[in-house]
Amino acid sequence: MRETFHIKSRVCGILSCSVFRFITYHSEEQTIKFTDTMTPVTHDLVHTAQHLYGANNLAAQIPFGLYVFKRLLSVGVKSIFGVPGDYNMRLLEHMYDESLVDTAGDKLEWVGCCNELNAAYAADGYSRYSNEIGCVITTYGVGELGAISGLAGAFAESVKVLHIVGIVDYEVNDLGPEMRSHNLHHLLPRLNDSNFVGPDYRVYAEMVKDKVACSVEYLDDLETACDKVDKVIEDIYKYSKPGYLFVPRSFVDELVSTKNLIEKPTITLRECIEKSPVDEAKIVTEKILRLLNQSASPAVIGDMFTDRYGLRVELNDFINKANIVGFSTVQGKSIIDESSPLYMGAYNGMTSAPTVSEKLLACDLVLHFGIEKNEVNYGNYNFPHKSDAKIVELHPQYIRFYDNTTKKEEIYKGVSFVDILDLLNQSPELSELSFQYNSKFKAYTIEELNLDERDFGNDETSDITQGTLQKSMPNYLNPGDVLISDTGTFQFAIRDFSLPSQVKYITQGFYLSIGMALPAALGVGIAMRDYPMHHVWDVEKIPFGYEPKVILFEGDGAAQMTVQELSTMIRHQVPIEIFLWNNNGYTIERVIEGPTRPYNDIQPWKWTKLLEAFGDFDGKHSRATVLETRSQLENKLSELKYKDHRRGIDFMEVKLATMDVPSQLQKMIDAIVKN
Amino acid sequence: MRETFHIKSRVCGILSCSVFRFITYHSEEQTIKFTDTMTPVTHDLVHTAQHLYGANNLAAQIPFGLYVFKRLLSVGVKSIFGVPGDYNMRLLEHMYDESLVDTAGDKLEWVGCCNELNAAYAADGYSRYSNEIGCVITTYGVGELGAISGLAGAFAESVKVLHIVGIVDYEVNDLGPEMRSHNLHHLLPRLNDSNFVGPDYRVYAEMVKDKVACSVEYLDDLETACDKVDKVIEDIYKYSKPGYLFVPRSFVDELVSTKNLIEKPTITLRECIEKSPVDEAKIVTEKILRLLNQSASPAVIGDMFTDRYGLRVELNDFINKANIVGFSTVQGKSIIDESSPLYMGAYNGMTSAPTVSEKLLACDLVLHFGIEKNEVNYGNYNFPHKSDAKIVELHPQYIRFYDNTTKKEEIYKGVSFVDILDLLNQSPELSELSFQYNSKFKAYTIEELNLDERDFGNDETSDITQGTLQKSMPNYLNPGDVLISDTGTFQFAIRDFSLPSQVKYITQGFYLSIGMALPAALGVGIAMRDYPMHHVWDVEKIPFGYEPKVILFEGDGAAQMTVQELSTMIRHQVPIEIFLWNNNGYTIERVIEGPTRPYNDIQPWKWTKLLEAFGDFDGKHSRATVLETRSQLENKLSELKYKDHRRGIDFMEVKLATMDVPSQLQKMIDAIVKN
Structure with a gap:
């Protein structure tokens, strides 16, 4: 049995590739046919597999839990975010199967997060960076509901997140009326007659179906379970929206056929997109x-x-x-x-x-x-x-x-x-083609903004303003860097940055849930380790040997929402440079309503102490600084810009005035208020 | 106008009383009639109000937002938990109306939390302690979905939580097809044709209706809005389950009649419970x-x-x-x-x-x-x-x-x-009545458990075990204390404590969402400030002058979920004694599956540094200690037990062995596995 597993996993492994790499392979073969339902690349691999091992050897049986992870690895999921729970741990056990390894020798890595919302945000970040599927695994009820706003954000912004929920098996195992009337922990009793009538096992699936997911499968038949796993993945690619798999605990050790993995060694974004006539x-x-x-x-x-x-x-x-x-x-x-x-x-x-x-x-x-x-x-x-x-x-x-x-x-x-x-x-x-652009059409530079020079202060000891930041931060970025910003005042200024070549900018620009970016940055960091230089297509524009930075811009109010995920960055040694804009509360709300109301205040924190508390006991993995003047900022930015090896966390608390906002934000608010 | 407000608020204020106090009043009057729809006490107050001020003066108009808060204050909500957001801040502004004060001079207090899940848990704790309604206010989508698991927990355990969600007003204002096709931030675009078809404004209401709430009102008609506010409150009391109010931003400044507040100066638990034939x-x-x-x-x-x-x-x-x-x-x-x-x-x-x-x-x-x-x-x-x-x-x-x-x-x-x-x-x-109990029926003591003496270690320098804790912790409690425990291993031992008189024990015993107790303890602390000694009915059994303690038992894995709410405890100067059981991860999961798997590990933290980072910069509001031996534990417990004035936070990190669990838990898991 083990032998057969190995054959299969190697076959699957061949295509655990990025879309980018797939496209390359694809065009080399010159076999694009729009009308085929099976893509040429898939067909080719099946053929290779059959040729090598013989068709009969391939239809092995593996536990369904292993199927799930082999499928995930086959579509490029190399890390999974989540929190363990009673109903998902049997599934998680299959992550440790020895046969679960791709051709590059990579295994799946579990990235345990502090809570489920953070895990969902991290999976979202993983997908936004890599354009692969970000996967989050939670447990029935208590876990999945914690994550739901992260999924809604992914839905609103069309991010490919797969949420696997480990569920109980009472219903699917048809244990008879007595057992099925049992109220189980993590589940919701009925509003009426709950001492007599059992819970609605599908209540959580109903909450997300047709709302925060493009595809929801509540598995209740082992025969079709593998097909449904594939179906949800296909839908995620097709719509570029999140999907849900509800996986009964009792299914994960049951044997299923590897047929799907052989016939479709991978599932790619390209083959799932609906073809135009x-x-x-x-x-x-x-x-x-x-x-x-x-x-x-x-x-x-x-x-x-x-x-x-x-x-x-x-x-x-x-x-x-x-x-x-x-x-x-x-x-x-x-x-x-x-x-x-x-x-x-x-x-x-x-x-x-x-x-x-x-x-x-x-x-x-x-x-x-x-x-x-x-x-x-x-x-x-x-x-x-x-x-x-x-x-x-x-x-x-x-x-x-x-x-x-x-x-x-x-x-x-x-x-x-x-x-x-x-x-x-x-x-x-x-x-x-040739066009007649007039002289206005000059390459964009941030000078076009005509930022008010007064905003920058008179000298180097002046306070740091959002104006200072608009001028200074773009220069600190290097080609190929990845910049993540949380929702907040400064986010509205980034729009007008002129970014160096192939910088990837990641933000939740529409759903605007504060706190999202910090765990998302964890996901991005993990994705950059799994897919180094994935976002770079023209390596010649990147300085030779340069290792792109991950940079997080985070507001203080936003950071308080999800701050504990800093500890997961320490745990997984994610190199990152974090700028914490400390403007004493919810400034983005203050400019809309209640500028001096207590509801817009937050508890002041000693931000620079957090990394020690969260696990970097001896300061070996992080450096924390407070920046209050322009010269402090400029010195730190120069130091970081030219540092050649990325290691650990650089955390900069940047002090800003409470009501200082970039002019772009003010304009936008004025427009919304006017309408 | 202001004059009329004052009259009304005083009338309302009279009954901003606890159920307990209501019952007392009720029985003094000797006017119980099961058939009346208006309770005698309500009737009496209306009569008094009319007599004093004349019926014509009473039908004032106030902004709907103010109505909401006056109604909340009238039913005993003195503190509100939540996070501000674009769609709820206009509502929050009405909290600061000067007329919003009860007869005791109390105003509503806003308790801003670090995130919405924590706010929901805090509101849950507020209600569990006080048996009043716990109120949480969030914003459309991003906020409410963050809180949803807290509401589900309240539903599963029948806790009276009101969730008010500030929503946009596009739909209710009937702004015409063009505006209604706009995708608004925090909302979910449609899966298909989202560039042409507007969002479903009620999508979030549909997610909770008939699922995690006994009553959901999406306000769309100002005429009936006050009735619906009252209806949700009545349903919350009737079912002892959470309710939702979706409040359009454009409603909160519109004028409504105070009629309901006059006719029903309060709404009580008792009058909402369905009467038996x-x-x-x-x-x-x-x-x-x-x-x-x-x-x-x-x-x-x-x-x-x-x-x-x-x-x-x-x-x-x-x-x-x-x-x-x-x-x-x-x-x-x-x-x-x-x-x-x-x-x-x-x-x-x-x-x-x-x-x-x-x-x-x-x-x-x-x-x-x-x-x-x-x-x-x-x-x-x-x-x-x-x-x-x-x-x-x-x-x-x-x-x-x-x-x-x-x-x-x-x-x-x-x-x-x-x-x-x-x-x-x-x-x-x-x-x-007289019964014939045999000699077995002796008052329960923890000695009946026959805890294994070996568990306690041989001497004072021995490690602390869960056996030690089962023996020591009950003795540390005083009559009237309030004990909150998070989901985790030691929770299963508390069942068999023999508690001193009128100790109130609060835990999420069925929904079992780890991390709930820490923010819930914030809610309990605030409720004990709003309702001092509310849980004590026989004050003679409480030592003279004793100020009951709030005590939190919290696991390390659980604490990492919601830890930032420690900062809100500091901000609101909640006195509390916190025991952090540090057993290096998810021990409760390890005993079920994967005892040594990485998914059950967490990042080690320096727990005692957290309070400084979270705002107690000079250590004036908190004291943090690590306890590793029996004697350290016993000394600390003695010190705390007899301390006569409660002030700030005592935080004890208690080191436990990774796989040490109380025998009660082991038994329960064995039973579940067997079934």
């Missing part, structure tokens, strides 16, 4: 090329779904080939390489930097890739274009053409921007 | 009295609902008047005064201490008051009685007679144990 995709592509040919000053906007569907590289390719200018949105920030001379800034309607607005409003054609419309990302629904512009919205589920002159629209539902971008990039016309 | 209540009471008359060795079991429906005093009265022996359950622990010679121990079926089982199994009649049947509380559904016993289950919604000899049952649905206990206590027959 070939004819329509062609029509749409030609229409766009025609519009480009007619345009004098076209623009690309790089928006959220471009990242989620793994098209970062492709979009930058398109921009470079077509020599077209690019803008980002709030949630699309950092998708377009901001070191490019073609990058024009972040556009957010009337709240944008005036120079950026001016440029976008001079574009007669706007190709908005991966468009996500919401209050924050779409300028509070005030997102104007040039009065005679033509706009193309490119989305995973539709392509919409809109003519600002005629006010006419044309929608192609079921056509995915994934295929369109592929087809555009294949078009030889692309490099023959 | 008078005839059936009489039949049931007579039947019980007949059974008592026929019994030689009857027993009372004091169970959970007895506490939740405010019948602690009444049940002890009954026991004392009838001179009948009493047992507790796991969730009913401390309802029966354990200093009474009539207290026989905690019964939990076959996992009980053998001497306790022996006594219960010798009882020919068992009156089980406030019965709650679940896996934990009902001996894993193995809860035997004497083979020829008669059993009476007394519940808020039914009374059930069961004859163990004939196996026949008789159920009176809709008859409440509240009325039955009242009627029994009014019966003159009670004091004429």
Whole structure:
């Protein structure tokens, strides 16, 4: 039996690869066929496996728990976040099976978090960095409900998180009316007659189904259990939204066939995305090329779904080939390489930097890739274009053409921007385009913001202001760094950073749950260890030998929500540089309501003592500093920028004035209040 | 206008009283009428108010937000837990209205918590201590979902928590299709077509309705808004379960009538409990009295609902008047005064201490008051009685007679144990009963457990074991203390403590969500400040001038979940003694599965540094110690026991062996595994 396991796991292991690597392999083989239901790469591996080991040897039986983890490893999940509980520990035991190893020798790693909400945020961060699935495992009721807001955030921002909930087996084992009337711990008794009628075992699944998940499977039949695991993973890729698996404790030791693992050695994002009808995709592509040919000053906007569907590289390719200018949105920030001379800034309607607005409003054609419309990302629904512009919205589920002159629209539902971008990039016309951008179209720099010099203070001993930070922090970033920001005042300034090449910026820009970023940064750190340099596509732009930093910008109020996960960073030796903006409470709320109310105050903490308390007893893994003046900040930033080896945690408490906010935030609030 | 507010608030203030005080008032007036829909006490106050101020002056208009807080203050909510957010701050502003003060001069206090789950747990603790409503206020989506597991715990354990969620007003203001299609921050976009179709504003309400709440009102009509506020409060009392109010931001400044506040100056637990049909209540009471008359060795079991429906005093009265022996359950622990010679121990079926089982199994009649049947509380559904016993289950919604000899049952649905206990206590027959208990029926002492002396170590320098703790901790408690324990190994030993008079024991005994107790202890501490000595009914048994302690028993794994709320204890100067059982991880899980697995490990912390980091910078508000030997423990316990003034936080980290568990837990796990 063990022998057979090994064969299988090796087969699976071959494809435990990133989407990026998959794409490379794919294009080398030159076998793209849109009409196939089984992708060529899958077919090829099955063939290889059958050839090597013979079809009959392959249909082994393994415990279902092992199936779950082999499947996860096969789709690129190398670390799992969570908290153990009575109903999931039998499942967790299967993580330690010796056969669970991929070709690179990697095993699954368990990253135990302090609580479930933090674990969900960490899984979210893992996925946002890697574009693989982030997995969180919790226990029935007490655990899963703790995590639910993390899943809702992933749903709201289209992040690929799989939540596995270990559940009791009373119902599925059909133990008869007596046992089924038992109220079990972690479960909810009925409102009425609970001493006579048993609980609704599916109550938690019902809470999330069609609400915070694109796919929910409450496993109740071992025969179909493996298919359902695969189904949830496929749905997660298809929608780029979270999915749930409710796994009965009694299933995990039962034997199931490895058939699925052999027939589909992996499941990839690309194969799960709904294919566009070939004819329509062609029509749409030609229409766009025609519009480009007619345009004098076209623009690309790089928006959220471009990242989620793994098209970062492709979009930058398109921009470079077509020599077209690019803008980002709030949630699309950092998708377009901001070191490019073609990058024009972040556009957010009337709240944008005036120079950026001016440029976008001079574009007669706007190709908005991966468009996500919401209050924050779409300028509070005030997102104007040039009065005679033509706009193309490119989305995973539709392509919409809109003519600002005629006010006419044309929608192609079921056509995915994934295929369109592929087809555009294949078009030889692309490099023959030429546009007539006027002199306004200069590469974006933060100087365009005209930040008030008074904000920076008069000398080096001056206080640090949000103005100081807007000026200083971008310079501290190096190409390839990964920047995570929590929801808060300074988040609104980052939009207008001009980021070095291939910096990946991660933030919860729409769901805006404070406290998310700290555990998410743990997830990002783990993902960067599992997938080193995964976000870098042009290594030549990264300084030779440079190890990209993980940087967290965190507010004090936000940090108090989820602070204990610092200890998990210490435990897993995640190298990170943390800037704690200490502005004495919920400043982002103060500017909306109750500036001096106690409800916006928080308890002052001695932040620099936390790392010692949380496990770095001898200070070997961390360094904590308080920064109060401009010169202290500048010195620390210089020291960190040029440090060549990342190790442990650098924690900087940065003192800010209570009511100091970046002007971008003030503008946005004014716009919301006005509406 | 201001004048009228004052009149009203004074009227409301009169009844911002505890249920206990209400009952006293009630019986003095001798005006009990079961058929009245308006209770006599309410009627009386309206009359007084009208007489004093004239009916016409009373129908003032106040902002709806103020109505909400006046209503809360009128039902005894003096402190509110929560976290501010964009959608609830306009509501919170009304907390600071000058007219919001009760007759004692008390205003509402906002207790800002570090995160929403902790706030929900704190509100739960507030209610468990005071038996008033615990109130938590959060914001749409990001806040409320964070809190949801706390609400589920309150639902599972029948705790009166009101969750107010501040929501957006787009839907209720009917802003037209364009605005309603906007995706707002904190909300969930649709799975499909989210760029065209707006969010489902009620998605979060749907998640909790009929699941974790007995009553959910999503306010969408200002006309009925006040009625619905009252309705949710009434339902919370009726079911002793949580309720939800979704309050649109745009409602809170709109004017509403104070009519409800005048007609019902308060809403009390008693008036909301469903009344039993008078005839059936009489039949049931007579039947019980007949059974008592026929019994030689009857027993009372004091169970959970007895506490939740405010019948602690009444049940002890009954026991004392009838001179009948009493047992507790796991969730009913401390309802029966354990200093009474009539207290026989905690019964939990076959996992009980053998001497306790022996006594219960010798009882020919068992009156089980406030019965709650679940896996934990009902001996894993193995809860035997004497083979020829008669059993009476007394519940808020039914009374059930069961004859163990004939196996026949008789159920009176809709008859409440509240009325039955009242009627029994009014019966003159009670004091004429006489029983023939044999010599076994001795008052319970912990010696009956026959704790293994070897567990205690050989000398004072020995390690502290769970055996040591079982022997030492009960002695450290004083009459009237309030003990809170988190879910964990030592929780299972507390069942068998013999508690001093009127100690109130609070734990989440069934939902068992680790981390709950630490924030709950904050809630208890605040409630004890709002309601000093509320749990004490016989002050003569409390040492003269003694200020009861709040004590928290907390596991290390549990503490890591919610630890930041220590800072809120510092902020609000909650006096508390905290014992942190440091056994290096999730010991309660290790004994079930994976004793040495990494998933059961946690990051070691320097626990004694936390209070400094969390705000007690100069150590003025707290003292932290590590206890490793028996003598260190004993010395600390003596020091704390006789300290006469409670001030600040005493934090004791108690080192325990990783796999040391109390024998009660081992028994229970064995029973569950067997079943």
